[in-house]
Amino acid sequence: QKEVEQNSGPLSVPEGAIASLNCTYSDRGSQSFFWYRQYSGKSPELIMSIYSNGDKEDGRFTAQLNKASQYVSLLIRDSQPSDSATYLCAVRGSGTYKYIFGTGTRLKVLA
Amino acid sequence: GAGVSQSPRYKVAKRGQDVALRCDPISGHVSLFWYQQALGQGPEFLTYFQNEAQLDKSGLPSDRFFAERPEGSVSTLKIQRTQQEDSAVYLCATDRGGGTDTQYFGPGTRLTVL
Numbered sequence: 001q002k003e004v005e006q007n008s009g010p011l012s013v014p015e016g017a018i019a020s021l022n023c024t025y026s027d028r029g030s031q032s033f034f035w036y037r038q039y040s041g042k043s044p045e046l047i048m049s050i051y052s053n054g055d056k057e058d059g060r061f062t063a064q065l066n067k068a069s070q071y072v073s074l075l076i077r078d079s080q081p082s083d084s085a086t087y088l089c090a091v092r093g094s095g096t097y098k099y100i101f102g103t104g105t106r107l108k109v110l111a
Numbered sequence: 112g113a114g115v116s117q118s119p120r121y122k123v124a125k126r127g128q129d130v131a132l133r134c135d136p137i138s139g140h141v142s143l144f145w146y147q148q149a150l151g152q153g154p155e156f157l158t159y160f161q162n163e164a165q166l167d168k169s170g171l172p173s174d175r176f177f178a179e180r181p182e183g184s185v186s187t188l189k190i191q192r193t194q195q196e197d198s199a200v201y202l203c204a205t206d207r208g209g210g211t212d213t214q215y216f217g218p219g220t221r222l223t224v225l
Binding site: 004008032034042045046049088090092096097099100101102103104 | 144146152153154155159167169170202213
């Protein structure tokens with residue numbers, strides 16, 4: 001079992017819809033959770049971080065964390081074609097500097 | 112500079128050659144990470160520096176890989192006797208440290224080993 005798992009996609013959604021991206025992790029001791037966006041040929045950029053159970057909203061993005069289920073998700077409201085990218089989930093365990101990334105989910109927003 | 116810079120951006124090496132990849136962090140950033148990203152995969156952790164101290168090198172795939180950050184600023188990742196499986200994008204990321212979790216990635220070095 002991979003430490004951080006994501007569906008590779010592609011996930012296709014129409015413009016204006018909600019895109020829902022999911023991630024599961026295996027280390028119950030993980031404390032910090034991150035979503036990165038990576039455009040093709042570019043490097044990852046941080047979208048959101050979340051540390052506590054529940055929802056965290058930032059503009060059109062909402063991150064959701066459920067530690068009991070070892071599940072993190074990212075919702076993108078009012079999806080735009082410019083949101084088309086690969087979304088990487090990353091997890092950091094307690095007492096470690098190491099970030100573990102998933103393989104990413106490719107999102108396509110259709111105009 | 113304003114962001115993390117890496118050089119060279121592209122490197123082609125013949126199998127068996129040694130290569131050195133450079134990372135210039137954002138000024139004042141304490142933490143520095145190296146990652147390896149294969150095509151279609153997420154970044155894979157290689158090593159972590161806090162200032163000049165290499166605190167975690169558990170991700171380095173073999174003793175052919177070596178990283179240093181002697182003055183706590185610029186870092187170099189060296190790969191000796193390159194193999195075809197070393198072909199990947201090598202990413203450097205830095206953050207301010209002190210518990211901040213915002214990593215800023217450089218543009219990466221694409222290494223191709225023939």
